[in-house]
Amino acid sequence: xxxxxxxxxxxxxxxxxxxxxxxxxxxxxxxxxxxxxxxxxxxxxxxxxxxxxxxxxxxxxxxxxxxxxxxxxxxxxxxxxxxxxxxxxxxxxxxxxxxxxxxxxxxxxxxxxxxxxxxxxxxxxxxxxxxxxxxxxxxxxxxxxxxxxxxxxxxxxxxxxxxxxxxxxxxxxxxxxxxxxxxxxxxxxxxxxxxxxxxxxxxxxxxxxxx
Amino acid sequence: xxxxxxxxxxxxxxxxxxxxxxxxxxxxxxxxxxxxxxxxxxxxxxxxxxxxxxxxxxxxxxxxxxxxxxxxxxxxxxxxxxxxxxxxxxxxxxxxxxxxxxxxxxxxxxxxxxxxxxxxxxxxxxxxxxxxxxxxxxxxxxxxxxxxxxxxxxxxxxxxxxxxxxxxxxxxxxxxxxxxxxxxxxxxxxxxxxxxxxxxxxxxxxxxxxx
Numbered sequence: 131x132x133x134x135x136x137x138x139x140x141x142x143x144x145x146x147x148x149x150x151x152x153x154x155x156x157x158x159x160x161x162x163x164x165x166x167x168x169x170x171x172x173x174x175x176x177x178x179x180x181x182x183x184x185x186x187x188x189x190x191x192x193x194x195x196x197x198x199x200x201x202x203x204x205x206x207x208x209x210x211x212x213x214x215x216x217x218x219x220x221x222x223x224x225x226x227x228x229x230x231x232x233x234x235x236x237x238x239x240x241x242x243x244x245x246x247x248x249x250x251x252x253x254x255x256x257x258x259x260x261x262x263x264x265x266x267x268x269x270x271x272x273x274x275x276x277x278x279x280x281x282x283x284x285x286x287x288x289x290x291x292x293x294x295x296x297x298x299x300x301x302x303x304x305x306x307x308x309x310x311x312x313x314x315x316x317x318x319x320x321x322x323x324x325x326x327x328x329x330x331x332x333x334x335x336x337x338x339x340x341x
Numbered sequence: 342x343x344x345x346x347x348x349x350x351x352x353x354x355x356x357x358x359x360x361x362x363x364x365x366x367x368x369x370x371x372x373x374x375x376x377x378x379x380x381x382x383x384x385x386x387x388x389x390x391x392x393x394x395x396x397x398x399x400x401x402x403x404x405x406x407x408x409x410x411x412x413x414x415x416x417x418x419x420x421x422x423x424x425x426x427x428x429x430x431x432x433x434x435x436x437x438x439x440x441x442x443x444x445x446x447x448x449x450x451x452x453x454x455x456x457x458x459x460x461x462x463x464x465x466x467x468x469x470x471x472x473x474x475x476x477x478x479x480x481x482x483x484x485x486x487x488x489x490x491x492x493x494x495x496x497x498x499x500x501x502x503x504x505x506x507x508x509x510x511x512x513x514x515x516x517x518x519x520x521x522x523x524x525x526x527x528x529x530x531x532x533x534x535x536x537x538x539x540x541x542x543x544x545x546x547x548x549x550x551x552x
Contacts, residue, residue, distance in 0.1 A: 151451055153364050229450060236447030238520040239440060240362055245520045252522060288534060294514075294523070295535045301516055302509030309449040309456045311463060312505070323499060324506045327539045 139164045139171065141223065143185040148229035152237050157181065179243055186234060186251040189227040193217050194258065196224075206265030207325070207332045210296075213262065214321045217300050218307060218314035228304050235301070252297070260293035266330050267292075273333075292328065299324060350375045350382065352434065354396040359440035363448050368392065390454055397445060397462040400438040404428050405469065407435075417476030418536070418543045421507075424473065425532045428511050429518060429525035439515050446512070463508070471504035477541050478503075484544075503539065510535060 142163035147155055157178060161168040175181040193216045197203070200212040217228060238245040267289060303317040312320075325331045353375035358366055368389060372379040386392040404427045408414070411423040428439060449456040478500060514528040523531075536542045 232447060232450060235516050235520065236443060239443060239516075245522075248520055249522050252517075291531060291534045292538070294517075294527075295510060295531045298513030298517055298531065299506060299510045300513065302511065302513030303506075305446050305450075305512055306463075306505075306509055309446065309459055311456075311460050316505075320502060320506045320509065323502045324539075327503070328535075329538070 135164070135166060135170070136174065137188075139166060139175075139181075140185050140188040141226075143181055144189065144223075144226045144230040147185070147233050148226035152233045179247065182234060182244070183247040183250070185230060186247055187254070189231050190251055190255045192223070192227060193255075205332055206262050206269060207330055210259065210262035210266050210330060211322060211325055213259065214296060214300050214325075215318040217304060218317040220314055224314075225308070229308055232301075232304055232308055256293050256297045259297055260289050263292045263296070263330060264289035270329050292330070296321075296324070346375075346377060346381070347385065348399075350377060350386075350392075351396050351399040352437075354392055355400060355434075355437045355441040358396075358444050359437035363444045390458065393445060393455070394458040394461070396441060397458055398465070400442050401462055401466045403434070403438060404466075416543055417473050417480055418541055421470065421473035421477050421541060422533060422536055424470065425507060425511050425536075426529040428515060429528040431525055435525075436519070440519055443512075443515060443519055467504050467508045470508055471500050474503045474507070474541060475500035481540050503541070507532075507535070 139160060143160045146159045146163055150159075155178075157171050158168055160181070161171055171181060175184050194213065196216040196219075197209065197213040200208075200216070203209045203212040216224075218224065234244060235248050238248040300317075300321065303312070303320055306312045307314055307317045322331065350371060354371045357370045357374055361370075366389075368382050369379055371392070372382055382392060386395050405424065407427040407430075408420065408424040411419075411427070414420045414423040427435075429435065445455060446459050449459040511528075511532065514523070514531055517523045518525055518528045533542065
């Protein structure tokens with residue numbers, strides 16, 4: 131299967147879940163949406179669970195690609211902000227990915243297989259965030275030490291704790307956004323304000339485009 | 342209807358949603374679980390939407406009651422911590438309430454009526470959090486001014502922004518907890534660490550019991 135067909139199937143999978151939820155999810159709907167033979171899906175993704183896991187991983191990977199494409203995000207703090215903010219946006223693909231992730235997470239409360247898939251994708255994302263937090267906090271600590279500000283150096287502590295809180299914050303904000311309580315731009319502003327409050331932002335203004 | 346029957350029906354409603362999700366939700370199951378006549382439900386709560394709205398409000402109210410019962414939570418910062426941490430716990434009622442809330446929020450992505458109910462309950466909760474944040478930040482600003490620490494005074498800024506982020510953080514952590522990725526105690530620790538990082542904690546150790 132070409133990379134194009136694989137991407138088309140995964141994009142179709144998130145679109146189908148985003149439209150109808152997981153309750154009415156059918157592999158045949160995904161094949162029709164992607165314009166491929168139904169036989170291609172089990173051949174390449176295994177069963178329904180394999181397809182859903184691959185779709186979750188693709189949502190995470192596409193957010194990472196969007197973050198990597200943000201211009202001027204050269205520092206760890208700017209890359210951290212770009213990665214977290216890339217989960218929100220008005221483009222159809224971003225909303226569909228977030229909706230599918232949200233729906234699979236909700237299903238995971240009642241379904242162990244789904245929970246394992248969600249936990250694996252979440253852990254991958256959280257590890258990426260943790261590495262950026264550690265690097266950004268290291269920069270902040272060095273800047274604080276240079277300025278003789280000992281207290282600000284504490285930002286370097288607990289990168290794993292911060293990564294859990296920041297990724298959970300993004301998931302909570304996604305729920306608000308998808309239910310129409312806040313806009314994508316407001317979600318991004320909340321992420322930026324929290325990063326600044328935690329001492330994990332560059333002194334310069336943010337570098338990601340607003341929603 | 343006695344307050345006892347009303348509470349029993351709302352508790353039964355969250356238990357039924359927590360067990361089977363919203364897809365299989367039936368008013369008759371709630372009546373059976375509560376041990377009341379099915380006729381009592383529409384008479385007192387109106388339709389299905391009225392019952393679900395009342396159940397959401399009760400989840401928020403019961404978290405507030407648990408927070409009010411935390412001993413030694415006399416400062417705004419301690420009350421803020423108690424309120425946010427009261428959303429997590431191993432008791433059956435707390436998990437059922439969180440599961441029902443999570444399920445209604447997930448349904449709200451696909452259903453405008455559900456979204457309006459979730460938005461109303463969320464706004465009530467967020468307003469309570471905002472008032473505590475403003476009071477806690479005021480205390481922190483006064484302490485910072487007394488200590489000659491101008492930077493810490495910035496914690497007073499943006500109580501509404503902080504309230505959005507903190508309530509969204511709790512919702513995100515709830516999703517992790519309900520899917521078995523973290524324990525209730527880990528969720529509470531993440532809330533406390535974030536409050537401390539944002540300058541919204543008392544200098545003394547936390548006052549809520551661990552998980």
